[in-house]
Amino acid sequence: MSNQHRATPLSDHVDMRIVTADTEAEATVTDQTDRNRIVQLDPDHPGFRDPEYRARRNRIAEIAFGYQPGQPIPDAPYTAEEHDVWRVIQRALQPAQARHACAEYRLSVDRLALDRERIPQLREVSEKVQAISGFRLEPVAGLVEPRVFLESLADGVFLCTQYIRHHSTPLYTPEPDVVHEIIGHAVTLGSERLAELNRLFGAAVKRATSATELERLSRLYWFTLEFGVLREDGELKAYGTGLLSSAGELEAMQQAELRPLDPDAASRQDYDPTNFQPILFCADSFSAMYQTLRAYLA
Ligand SMILES: [Fe+2]
Numbered sequence: 001m002s003n004q005h006r007a008t009p010l011s012d013h014v015d016m017r018i019v020t021a022d023t024e025a026e027a028t029v030t031d032q033t034d035r036n037r038i039v040q041l042d043p044d045h046p047g048f049r050d051p052e053y054r055a056r057r058n059r060i061a062e063i064a065f066g067y068q069p070g071q072p073i074p075d076a077p078y079t080a081e082e083h084d085v086w087r088v089i090q091r092a093l094q095p096a097q098a099r100h101a102c103a104e105y106r107l108s109v110d111r112l113a114l115d116r117e118r119i120p121q122l123r124e125v126s127e128k129v130q131a132i133s134g135f136r137l138e139p140v141a142g143l144v145e146p147r148v149f150l151e152s153l154a155d156g157v158f159l160c161t162q163y164i165r166h167h168s169t170p171l172y173t174p175e176p177d178v179v180h181e182i183i184g185h186a187v188t189l190g191s192e193r194l195a196e197l198n199r200l201f202g203a204a205v206k207r208a209t210s211a212t213e214l215e216r217l218s219r220l221y222w223f224t225l226e227f228g229v230l231r232e233d234g235e236l237k238a239y240g241t242g243l244l245s246s247a248g249e250l251e252a253m254q255q256a257e258l259r260p261l262d263p264d265a266a267s268r269q270d271y272d273p274t275n276f277q278p279i280l281f282c283a284d285s286f287s288a289m290y291q292t293l294r295a296y297l298a
Helices: 051-066 080-100 103-112 122-133 146-154 178-189 192-207 211-226 247-255 263-268 286-297
Strands: 136-140 157-161 229-232 235-238 257-260 279-283
Touching: 051 136, 080 103, 080 178, 080 235, 080 247, 103 122, 103 178, 103 192, 122 136, 122 178, 122 192, 146 157, 146 192, 146 211, 157 178, 178 192, 192 211, 192 286, 211 263, 211 279, 211 286, 229 286, 235 247, 263 286, 279 286
Parallel strands: 136 157, 229 279, 257 279
Antiparallel strands: 229 235
16 A cells, blocks of 8 residues: 555554654754764655655754743744645545535634644644643654653643645645644533543542553543544534544544444554555544543542
8 A cells, every 4th residue: 555545644642553753863963964964764754765854853943952831832844845735635635525524623723723724833822722622732753752742731732743744745744743733632622521531531640550440541532532423413423633633534424334333442443554444433423422431530
């Protein structure tokens, strides 16, 4: 399968694999060669052979390294090509979301009214989300440890990558990028009820005392807030951010094997993050999903 046809970012926050940022090469380096070492890309990453992309990734990583919580997030230096990537994704997503996104999500899209032509800056998205649910976005250079990511949710903080995928593969990224963060997570955090569930996940992870408990909560997050589906007027709709930020995932979810939403079962279910999800957990309605997760996480 070519990269173009693979799903959007499946290696994600709650996934256990590691990180793009090399913490030893801090933002103090000045030489151009060394700067390229701040963000490590795999040789098969679409941007690996693009020195300008890598330099920009490093500049954006420096924003995250230098960020002080509570300060406005500095603007990322996106190029015209990168704004084109955002536009291409929006064009693919709009019809797919109209058919497959749950009502709560579509309401939040309307409320936030984010720019569809240019990549919005995290600062403005964070301000809009915060005004609705109290959640704020904070920039990170790449994937962080699941515990760090999940625990920050308890404090109403969503750790957010700021770079965008390489322009050669607009519908594919091997890692979460600003498309997944904004179109997926930030929009759902513009719903009070989905924001509350994120906080409850964070609080549950803070209480977790073993690696097994953390792993189970990570899996539950994956099968609900990342890849959750529900019924609305008899139709299958997505509320999970991994589905909502990828037109390919939204179409593929119709072919998945559906299981009733059972948090205990979901927390024990393994998944392969590198392919479309063959198994999804489906709630009878949005409020059934909300009540079930709320009761389980409390
Ligand atoms: Fe995610």
